[in-house]
Amino acid sequence: MLRTILLSLALSGSALSYATAGGNHDWSEPYIGGVISYHSGENFGRLHQPAAPLLR
Amino acid sequence: MTGGYNLEVGQNIVVGVELDISFGDIQSTSPTSAAAFCGSGCKTEVDDFSTLRLRGGYEIGNTLPYFTAGVGFANATAAVTGIGTLGDDTVSGLVFGVGVEHAFTPKITAKIEYLRADLGNLQIPTLRFFPTCSTPVKFDIFRAGLNYNF
Numbered sequence: 001m002l003r004t005i006l007l008s009l010a011l012s013g014s015a016l017s018y019a020t021a022g023g024n025h026d027w028s029e030p031y032i033g034g035v036i037s038y039h040s041g042e043n044f045g046r047l048h049q050p051a052a053p054l055l056r
Numbered sequence: 057m058t059g060g061y062n063l064e065v066g067q068n069i070v071v072g073v074e075l076d077i078s079f080g081d082i083q084s085t086s087p088t089s090a091a092a093f094c095g096s097g098c099k100t101e102v103d104d105f106s107t108l109r110l111r112g113g114y115e116i117g118n119t120l121p122y123f124t125a126g127v128g129f130a131n132a133t134a135a136v137t138g139i140g141t142l143g144d145d146t147v148s149g150l151v152f153g154v155g156v157e158h159a160f161t162p163k164i165t166a167k168i169e170y171l172r173a174d175l176g177n178l179q180i181p182t183l184r185f186f187p188t189c190s191t192p193v194k195f196d197i198f199r200a201g202l203n204y205n206f
Contacts, residue, residue, distance in 0.1 A: 031203040036200055
């Protein structure tokens, strides 16, 4: 348990120091990842039907 | 899931290409509608949404604000309660947005992103003497994600 906490703190400290070093990250790399998404639709799901020919 | 490749061009300018595939349902229900037969509720559902986009950003330290635009594809269905599925098709269109990505380690980056998807209209066949119905497939996407750089 203590080992896990210390490892977590070490990783967090490493990330923080990298984040605040002010140096430029090398972005020229391929990457893979995952996302969580929230979707919101405007008029999404609303069917539209023009007037029937006889009613035009 | 998402994947891509970035390239630094010039000072602080980063461009890249990104492909992502989303599994899951995006649903919306309309209790009222312009369509006469939709009084009991229409439902549109999108699944297997994917995009292929270009990204362009300006690096500020380890942070990369960026613009992105490309094409999106999705399987969309439209159904009416009590009647069943009326339309089922693949739709495609423009996807664009903005985001910010930050590098927490040389290998791990995190991002938040807003995308607007305009995938046109899903055409829905109706009775013989009535014009075809359609429903717009347009929605906003808010994302948070983690990337691993090789």
